[in-house]
Amino acid sequence: MDWDASLLWQFDLLLLLMAVICAIAALSLKDLISCAVIGGVYSFLLCLAWTEMLAVDVAFTEAAVGAGISTVLILGTVLHLNRRSKD
Amino acid sequence: MKQLTLVLVTLIGVLLLQAAMDLPDWSDPASPASLHLSSHYLEKGLEETGVPNIVTAVLADYRSYDTLFETVVILAAGLIVLTILRRTLRRRPKAVRPRPQRESQDIILQGAARLLVPAIQVFALYVVAHGHYSPGGGFQGGVIFGTSFILLALCYDLRVVLARFREKTVLFCCAAGVLLYAGVGALCMALGWNFLGYAALAGMLGSTEVMARSHGILAVEIGVGITVMAIMVSLYIDLASGGDLDEGL
Numbered sequence: 001m002d003w004d005a006s007l008l009w010q011f012d013l014l015l016l017l018m019a020v021i022c023a024i025a026a027l028s029l030k031d032l033i034s035c036a037v038i039g040g041v042y043s044f045l046l047c048l049a050w051t052e053m054l055a056v057d058v059a060f061t062e063a064a065v066g067a068g069i070s071t072v073l074i075l076g077t078v079l080h081l082n083r084r085s086k087d
Numbered sequence: 088m089k090q091l092t093l094v095l096v097t098l099i100g101v102l103l104l105q106a107a108m109d110l111p112d113w114s115d116p117a118s119p120a121s122l123h124l125s126s127h128y129l130e131k132g133l134e135e136t137g138v139p140n141i142v143t144a145v146l147a148d149y150r151s152y153d154t155l156f157e158t159v160v161i162l163a164a165g166l167i168v169l170t171i172l173r174r175t176l177r178r179r180p181k182a183v184r185p186r187p188q189r190e191s192q193d194i195i196l197q198g199a200a201r202l203l204v205p206a207i208q209v210f211a212l213y214v215v216a217h218g219h220y221s222p223g224g225g226f227q228g229g230v231i232f233g234t235s236f237i238l239l240a241l242c243y244d245l246r247v248v249l250a251r252f253r254e255k256t257v258l259f260c261c262a263a264g265v266l267l268y269a270g271v272g273a274l275c276m277a278l279g280w281n282f283l284g285y286a287a288l289a290g291m292l293g294s295t296e297v298m299a300r301s302h303g304i305l306a307v308e309i310g311v312g313i314t315v316m317a318i319m320v321s322l323y324i325d326l327a328s329g330g331d332l333d334e335g336l
Contacts, residue, residue: 053113056222057142064230069319072237076326 008052015052019045030085032078040071124149137301138219146224147304151283155268158311162265165318169258172330193242200242207235215312219301225308229315236320245328254324254332257317264314268307275303283307 022042026035043066050059111118128145138144146154215228240248272283280287285303286296294302324332 057140057224060222060227064227064234069230069234069237072234073322073326076323080326080329 011052012049015045015049019049032081032083032085033075035085036071036074036078039074040067043067043071135297135300136304137297138304140218140220140222142222143218143224143304143308147307148285148300151272151307154307154311155265155272155283158265158268158314161318162261162314165261165321168322168325172325173332174330196242200238204235204239207238208232211235211312211316215308216305218308219304225311226315228308229312230319232312232316233319233323237323240323240327245324245332248320249324249332252320254321257321257324260313260317261321262314264310264312264317267310267313271303271306271310 019042022038022045026038026042029035029038043062047059047062047067050056050062111120115121128141128149132141132144133139136144136148138148211228211232213228214223214231215225218224218228236248236252271285271288275284275287276282278287278290283303285300287299288303289296289299292299292302
């Protein structure tokens with residue numbers, strides 16, 4: 001297959017930077033609902049990274065499970081807790 | 088305490104990055120992981136199983152023990168959530184604050200859900216059935232099927248879902264999927280082959296051994312899909328209602 005991943009290093013770098021920003025934001029925000037949504041965004045960025053590495057099956061699972069249903073389950077849990085985190 | 092955590096995390100991060108230098112290059116054919124069996128899967132996979140998507144062939148045929156026990160892990164996790172959250176015997180007062188009663192008559196949301204749910208379910212079935220040829224399979228298809236019920240529960244009410252898909256049926260499906268998977272394996276063993284050696288089914292299906300392996304993969308993917316779908320629904324109905332199975336979120 002004619003595929004040179006090194007051509008896409010700028011895309012890789014962008015994904016990595018955004019993933020790091022999402023991770024820091026999820027840790028530092030006080031509002032747990034925002035954290036849950038940012039967790040979903042982080043999963044979606046990882047899904048793009050898997051696609052870019054041609055691991056399409058893993059990307060599909062990441063999109064369905066990571067970005068989709070776990071965000072919903074975490075949101076459902078947060079609604080039963082105090083919405084603001086203490087630390 | 089926070090400074091100590093920061094120092095520890097930084098230290099471990101630097102160590103991990105240092106160790107990552109020694110990892111083999113991405114898609115290096117000489118890396119230890121691809122030396123022994125990978126070449127066999129890639130060269131003989133289509134010939135031996137009749138499945139063009141090698142990921143599916145490895146997942147559900149060559150490594151089907153792994154997949155069976157992954158499904159069992161999901162079943163166990165779902166049952167643990169059920170055990171912790173579900174309240175049936177003692178009707179304790181709800182620990183959570185009373186949430187504002189939401190108006191459940193949002194016609195746009197309900198109309199959109201009514202249109203989307205059948206499409207999502209057909210797509211989920213496609214993902215399960217087309218896993219042989221394209222990315223997808225039991226896990227993804229099951230999760231997508233489960234989300235259709237969650238969408239229904241979010242746009243209408245949890246009771247609307249439970250009236251169509253009762254809790255007893257959900258729990259039955261949880262176990263039935265694993266049972267289907269293990270049953271296919273046991274059937275192969277009863278026919279004199281190894282556990283999950285799908286080639287044994289060739290006589291029953293009246294096809295070649297290659298096609299029997301392909302059909303065996305489909306059967307176990309359906310089993311995985313049923314279990315994953317039911318576990319996702321079970322997790323959601325227990326988490327959303329705090330174990331009471333009343334109105335939900």
